[in-house]
Amino acid sequence: MRICLMGFGAVGQGVAKVVSQKKDYLLKNYGMDLKIVAVTDSSGAAISQEGLDPELLLKVKLESGKVSDYPEMGVKAIDGLDVLDKVEYDCLVEVTPTNIEHGEPAKSLTIKAIKNKKDVVTSNKGHLALFFSELMDLSQENGVEFKFEASVGGAMPILNFAQETLPGNEIKSILGILNGTTNFILSRMTAEGSSYEHTLQESQQLGIAETDPTQDVEGIDAACKTVILANAILGIDCTLKDVQVTGISRITSEAIDLAKKDGYLIKLMAEVSPDSLNVSPRLVREDSPYAVDGTLNMATLKTDLADDVTVVGKGAGSIETASAILSDLVNIWKSKKI
Numbered sequence: 001m002r003i004c005l006m007g008f009g010a011v012g013q014g015v016a017k018v019v020s021q022k023k024d025y026l027l028k029n030y031g032m033d034l035k036i037v038a039v040t041d042s043s044g045a046a047i048s049q050e051g052l053d054p055e056l057l058l059k060v061k062l063e064s065g066k067v068s069d070y071p072e073m074g075v076k077a078i079d080g081l082d083v084l085d086k087v088e089y090d091c092l093v094e095v096t097p098t099n100i101e102h103g104e105p106a107k108s109l110t111i112k113a114i115k116n117k118k119d120v121v122t123s124n125k126g127h128l129a130l131f132f133s134e135l136m137d138l139s140q141e142n143g144v145e146f147k148f149e150a151s152v153g154g155a156m157p158i159l160n161f162a163q164e165t166l167p168g169n170e171i172k173s174i175l176g177i178l179n180g181t182t183n184f185i186l187s188r189m190t191a192e193g194s195s196y197e198h199t200l201q202e203s204q205q206l207g208i209a210e211t212d213p214t215q216d217v218e219g220i221d222a223a224c225k226t227v228i229l230a231n232a233i234l235g236i237d238c239t240l241k242d243v244q245v246t247g248i249s250r251i252t253s254e255a256i257d258l259a260k261k262d263g264y265l266i267k268l269m270a271e272v273s274p275d276s277l278n279v280s281p282r283l284v285r286e287d288s289p290y291a292v293d294g295t296l297n298m299a300t301l302k303t304d305l306a307d308d309v310t311v312v313g314k315g316a317g318s319i320e321t322a323s324a325i326l327s328d329l330v331n332i333w334k335s336k337k338i
């Protein structure tokens with residue numbers, strides 16, 4: 001399977017590491033020869049129809065910061081859309097930054113690949129939260145796979161789990177913690193009695209919260225994931241504007257203390273149901289499945305046959321997210337045997 005990897009940041013580099021680490025395993029267990037034939041970052045691209053060396057790609061990126069410095073096969077200042085014309089590939093792996101205003105460059109890259117009858121795997125939430133049904137319809141019209149396990153909860157298995165492990169069940173609603181940064185901040189405020197401002201700063205120093213933490217702390221990241229789960233699992237046709245969102249920036253240490261005294265924790269919960277698409281801080285019992293600490297993500301799926309099923313996992317991380325991308329690639333491979 002030849003992949004075109006668009007974006008070579010934390011997740012893209014995780015994919016390269018996983019391709020390198022699992023090459024023999026994939027060949028032995030699935031007969032799958034996974035090759036990276038093109039990689040892009042903001043500097044340009046590296047392209048080789050025979051396959052790029054993932055270890056060399058990682059070394060070049062580490063040393064110069066630019067994949068376009070890859071020896072002999074580097075191309076400066078080439079647009080991702082042009083790269084898709086220059087190389088033969090089976091699947092686009094799209095891991096560029098999330099944009100919630102217009103969904104680019106992910107939207108155009110995805111549309112181009114789908115129209116060219118290529119499968120697409122993404123970890124990006126922006127284009128999905130804005131144009132889910134448009135992109136899904138296009139992939140169905142073109143008879144290609146469009147998979148996005150990594151876009152919700154990183155390595156927490158939820159989309160493929162709901163669709164492949166619980167078929168026959170009606171999934172009535174989902175309630176979960178879909179953002180690791182806010183869960184880390186709230187867990188730390190609970191454990192240490194510290195203020196929101198102080199804990200946010202600490203999380204930024206630890207590299208858990210971003211320099212501009214708005215999308216996480218104001219609940220926007222969790223809202224994007226709410227839209228993806230609503231569309232993909234509950235079949236609710238919605239976009240980001242349909243989610244009611246309240247973040248955690250007004251949560252005080254006093255409120256957390258008060259809750260704690262009564263056996264409750266405050267968590268940023270995402271609710272997905274036909275009646276409610278909502279992200280907001282809520283009280284949860286400290287002995288409930290929602291009481292996960294640190295950067296963990298979790299979700300409880302309410303089903304008609306299996307009753308409540310809860311999944312927990314790492315919501316972010318380079319290798320963890322690449323693991324979800326690999327699961328999509330293997331599933332596509334198994335369904336098509338390219």
Ligand SMILES: NC(=O)c1ccc[n+]([C@@H]2O[C@H](COP(=O)([O-])OP(=O)(O)OC[C@H]3O[C@@H](n4cnc5c(N)ncnc54)[C@H](OP(=O)(O)O)[C@@H]3O)[C@@H](O)[C@H]2O)c1
Nearest residue numbers: 007008009010011041042095096097098123124316317321
């Ligand atoms: N990090 C996680 O744990 C995680 C988990 C789940 C989902 N995600 C999602 O996965 C995606 C990637 O995340 P990340 O953490 O890897 O982000 P990142 O570290 O910021 O990397 C983004 C990559 O995209 C490149 N890029 C930027 N604009 C581009 C363009 N127009 N064309 C081609 N490449 C472009 C960047 O180039 P430069 O290297 O030159 O800057 C960089 O290589 C995001 O959508 C994110 O929301 C991330």
